Amino acid sequence: MTPIGISILQTLKYSDHFGFPLTLSEIHSRLVGARSSRPLLITAINQMLKSKTISQTGDYYHLPGHASLVARRLKRAKFCAPRLRLAQTLAIKLSHTPGILAIYLTGSLAMSNSSVNDDIDFMIIAHSHHLWTTRFLLTLYTTILGLRRTPNSPRSSGKLCLNLYLTPMSYALPNHKQSLYTAYELVQAIPLFDPHNTRASLFAANSWIRHYLPNFPPPKITPSTIYHLPSTINFFEKLAYRLQLLYMRPKLTREYVTQDSAFFHPHDPGTKVLRGLSLKGIPGCKPSRARRQAKGESSLEV
Template sequence: MTLRNSLLLTLSYSAQFSYPLRVSQLWLRLLTVPHQRFSKKLFVQEILVLVGRKKIIYQDGYLFFPGYERDIALRIARERRAEQKQSQIKKVVWLCKKIPWIVGLAVTGSVALRQAREQDDLDFLVVTKHNSLWLARSLLVGFGILLGMYRSRNNAHTDGWCFNMWLERPRFVLSPERRSLYTAYEVLQADWVYDQGAVQREFLLANAWVSQVLPTFYVQKFSACSVAAKIKIFASIGSLLSPIGSLLNVLAFILQRWHMHAAMTREVVVFSQAYFHPRNTQQYVTKRWRELLQEIA
């Protein structure tokens, strides 16, 4: 893949979300094929060529395609809305810290990217200790319901809490069928707001496959993990519940699996991982991306 194609593919992927990129962001998020790397010098030169030929526009520090000027204002407005949702995120973090089995929490989706729309809820990835996912979920979801904030099919509202991805330590690897460009961006855009013992670092190590398509982004995120976290990386991996606790976790899994069975569509629920994504967002994003590429061709 040429550098020019890489630039246009990266910009168009972000354009479908009305998200113009700064030059530094474009470099960070640059799509490549495995083992392909570009120098910053060539990167800047190619941008200047594309801007000079009016293939892309540089305005107010952002890069975007002709006709997408309004996306700058949209991006700024959505950044403000995302900031307004921070108070709700802090409440969820506080709750997670009170539940001993939860060791990591990341904001995902539009709020993680600081691109929240008015009606967007808060999407979370929750990480638990070994053999405790379903006990932790029963408590966190229960608190959310009691507070009237849990986002479900029957309770959809602005700022609702949507715990749509659950992982149990140390089973962080996303299965091959879940690996895609959309997922790679989601992995790296996740905003870790609670990290007990290098959870983010373990998560990135387990999903190093994303570095094949987003190498610069991956290196930047991995390097940002604190040195202190590195030291503690194995500190709590061996932390297991007692036999009674493990049994309670099994019972909690059976009960919750039975309760949600009738309403399940595309959700994936197994003992150590759960993905509550009833809509095929990945398919929609890919379709929209192709349409946009045809539009700018």
């Protein structure tokens, strides 16, 4: 199989993990670890269809024997439509909270692929040096309105889950957060509120995404992207950070928290996804040196 063919297969295999068949345009923009023109991609796909390496149902491509996923994708898209409208409405309401630069929809709902049990996941971009005061206000606001997901919320709640906070100071994700899973999450995130075009700056700061998804077209930086931020950390921000850290410390497991970022994923979904797939040999997926040294074998960095 050609390198492009391998990348096509692995791209479909990755999306199959989420029960999500892809269109031609989606395969092209999300092609894992390989750059390809659209004509070359079409040629490779046609060859793979003839050899029955992959299958096609209508406008969607998937692994052989998984045609039922097409109906599921269409059904979920219909189910997600009102939730997408709700997410947009909630984002507009939350955007009035002091300190917010942007609000992104992430997770399965951003792909119109969520089930009844899934939350509405938001990524919050706050002003530099204002993350923890912003988070305090958001937590207070969403709790009072009964919007926030809590440990006691029913599974089918459709509640808000504010699980990722960044600022312009933390756009560049740390090395241990750079993976195929994270790259997909970022390119699939939908900006529901982004008046300063933070998306362009976010992608510019994370050029490693091109290592995993070289075909994905990065958003263009515009003059509105440049935003003059406060240069000092005020007393309330320091206090908010220390108090929230003190409150969270007994509960922290694998969460990653700094003064300018907060990743609230106690069970790293990227690790779980990549462990569930046999992805060795995918172009663009780096082996983890630490894991190789620890186990004496090659595996993916997640």
